[in-house]
Amino acid sequence: MSERKVYAPAPRVQLRDAFYATKPTAWTRYLRTSLPWQLVRFAVINLRMIRIIGLSHRGRS
Amino acid sequence: MAATRVVVLGAGVAGHTAASFLRKWLGSEAEVTVVSPKPDYNWIPSNIWVGVGLLQPRQVLFPLAPVYARHGIAFRQARAVALHPEGEGDATQPFVEVESTLPGEGGLRSRVPYDFLINATGPKLAFEATPGLGPEGHSFSVCTAEHAHQAAGAFEEQVQRMKRGEHKRFLVGVGHGLCTCQGAAFEYLVNLEFELRARGVRDKAEIVYLTNEYELGDFGMDGIHIRRGGYVTPSKIFTESLFAERGIEWITRAHVQGLEPGRATYEFLDGTEGEIAFDMAMLLPPFRGVGLKALDRAGVDITDRLFAPSGFMKVDADYGAKPYEAWRAADWPRTYQSPAYPNLFAAGIAFAPPHPVSKPRQSPKGTSITPAPPRTGMPSAMIGKAVAHSIVDMIGGRPGPTHTASMAEMGAACVASAGANPFTGTAASITVFPIVPDFERYPDYGRDVRRTFGEIGLAGHWIKIVLHHLFLHKARMRPLWSLIPE
Numbered sequence A: 001m002s003e004r005k006v007y008a009p010a011p012r013v014q015l016r017d018a019f020y021a022t023k024p025t026a027w028t029r030y031l032r033t034s035l036p037w038q039l040v041r042f043a044v045i046n047l048r049m050i051r052i053i054g055l056s057h058r059g060r061s
Numbered sequence B: 001m002a003a004t005r006v007v008v009l010g011a012g013v014a015g016h017t018a019a020s021f022l023r024k025w026l027g028s029e030a031e032v033t034v035v036s037p038k039p040d041y042n043w044i045p046s047n048i049w050v051g052v053g054l055l056q057p058r059q060v061l062f063p064l065a066p067v068y069a070r071h072g073i074a075f076r077q078a079r080a081v082a083l084h085p086e087g088e089g090d091a092t093q094p095f096v097e098v099e100s101t102l103p104g105e106g107g108l109r110s111r112v113p114y115d116f117l118i119n120a121t122g123p124k125l126a127f128e129a130t131p132g133l134g135p136e137g138h139s140f141s142v143c144t145a146e147h148a149h150q151a152a153g154a155f156e157e158q159v160q161r162m163k164r165g166e167h168k169r170f171l172v173g174v175g176h177g178l179c180t181c182q183g184a185a186f187e188y189l190v191n192l193e194f195e196l197r198a199r200g201v202r203d204k205a206e207i208v209y210l211t212n213e214y215e216l217g218d219f220g221m222d223g224i225h226i227r228r229g230g231y232v233t234p235s236k237i238f239t240e241s242l243f244a245e246r247g248i249e250w251i252t253r254a255h256v257q258g259l260e261p262g263r264a265t266y267e268f269l270d271g272t273e274g275e276i277a278f279d280m281a282m283l284l285p286p287f288r289g290v291g292l293k294a295l296d297r298a299g300v301d302i303t304d305r306l307f308a309p310s311g312f313m314k315v316d317a318d319y320g321a322k323p324y325e326a327w328r329a330a331d332w333p334r335t336y337q338s339p340a341y342p343n344l345f346a347a348g349i350a351f352a353p354p355h356p357v358s359k360p361r362q363s364p365k366g367t368s369i370t371p372a373p374p375r376t377g378m379p380s381a382m383i384g385k386a387v388a389h390s391i392v393d394m395i396g397g398r399p400g401p402t403h404t405a406s407m408a409e410m411g412a413a414c415v416a417s418a419g420a421n422p423f424t425g426t427a428a429s430i431t432v433f434p435i436v437p438d439f440e441r442y443p444d445y446g447r448d449v450r451r452t453f454g455e456i457g458l459a460g461h462w463i464k465i466v467l468h469h470l471f472l473h474k475a476r477m478r479p480l481w482s483l484i485p486e
């Protein structure tokens, strides 16, 4: 039987997968919960979703 | 003339949607009967919030009987056991054999005759596929409100211990190489992380995501590509980014072999093995069909003819075995009619998908480590409605199904909660078109990148709250319910 590798977090940040991931800047993170910007996004996302729902409700043979 | 009898097995997203529209569209000359083993409807997506203690089960459940009584739908609290699509002996009336789940009736069996039948029995939560998996083993689940409530209790206990200074490791993900529903595991993971921050104990917690996905962000859909910031970017990048930002570690390409108290072992796609110790684990089970049997008139078992080996029902899909490269969007079902019996349909998770969407992969030991196809709520409801429409038309004299709802022709809108708070919460709002990639129509990515979209923010959380209330309103069949889209 093969040896099981016991999971342990990497001791240094450079050894973690997360080190190679894209990370948001402070500005991007701020926008995510900025009230005026999110009100705009609320409208935009709803419109996008309504469009997809409309496109998907066309099933008739 | 006797009333036409339409029977719906299952009162989940697909079955309840089908039954509601059947009742709305059919006149009083038709009977609509729902057979379901539980007395309540569960708005499953909000179980995530039950699992971290933000909602109580009663906020995601409501009793079905009064709703059905008000709208003229007959309700049998029972579990379907066997289909008799040809009747029995000389009696050609098709029927379903059901077993009562009413307290005091002790599994009493009876027959429910039908002229049209919709199998919308959803998934069997196959915890037994992995030794030690599940609430009766050593991990928790959020698949039912009851499971989620148990998970919330365990979570609270860990929080209290962390408040006393202890360090804890949380393991969240999927508990088998063939699981689907990574979206739900993802939501529980990020909500758990958010709540630990809100409770002031994040620094005492290590959080690890364990998945069968080849890359993060696969979600059983082979990932999605989103146009953003001047690039077309795969969902792997966004998912890794969110995890890295929130200090969540991840283990991919893993099939959980078994759980013991506080420990999980797993096999990787490259054949190596690993193990992890944990203080609390929430790992979703793989799904199978609920195990309905089928018998012909002579009592001969014809289950293999009606159902795939997974227990899901065969419908109008192309189930021919072919290599991955030869799979096509057109293989996916459109009408959900059984090829064996024209008055039999499957809706929602209950139908057998023709093949996985994510690339199938096996370890050198032959273990399949591939997410099963996604089975989300929106297509389940749309399939339920399309099948209901076809049956209404067939009762009206049309020779075959009139409505279609192929997952390769429809899109999906999905909002994945990433933390629940009206000011600091966020959710990922995602649209994909189509759900099942169509490389003939969209050769580059299999999907239309102009319509496939994703964004994380507070607006998504507001939408998730609106959806919670809208869909519960719709399921309760309150005024104007039928105007709310699926």
Ligand SMILES: Cc1cc2nc3c(=O)[nH]c(=O)nc-3n(C[C@H](O)[C@H](O)[C@H](O)COP(=O)(O)OP(=O)(O)OC[C@H]3O[C@@H](n4cnc5c(N)ncnc54)[C@H](O)[C@@H]3O)c2cc1C
Pocket: B009, B010, B011, B012, B013, B014, B015, B035, B036, B037, B038, B044, B045, B046, B047, B048, B078, B079, B080, B081, B120, B121, B122, B123, B142, B143, B144, B181, B184, B290, B347, B348, B349, B350, B375, B376, B377, B378, B380, B414, B415, B416
């Ligand atoms: C935690 C979690 C979160 C999710 N979040 C989302 C989300 O945010 N968005 C989204 O789109 N999807 C989400 N999903 C997926 C969504 O819940 C499913 O796609 C949907 O519930 C499938 O509908 P269904 O009707 O096929 O099955 P179900 O909703 O599971 O319903 C099956 C019904 O059949 C009944 N039944 C079972 N056995 C029998 C039997 N033998 N006889 C008769 N009846 C039977 C059951 O009691 C139930 O009423 C989530 C899933 C989970 C587990």
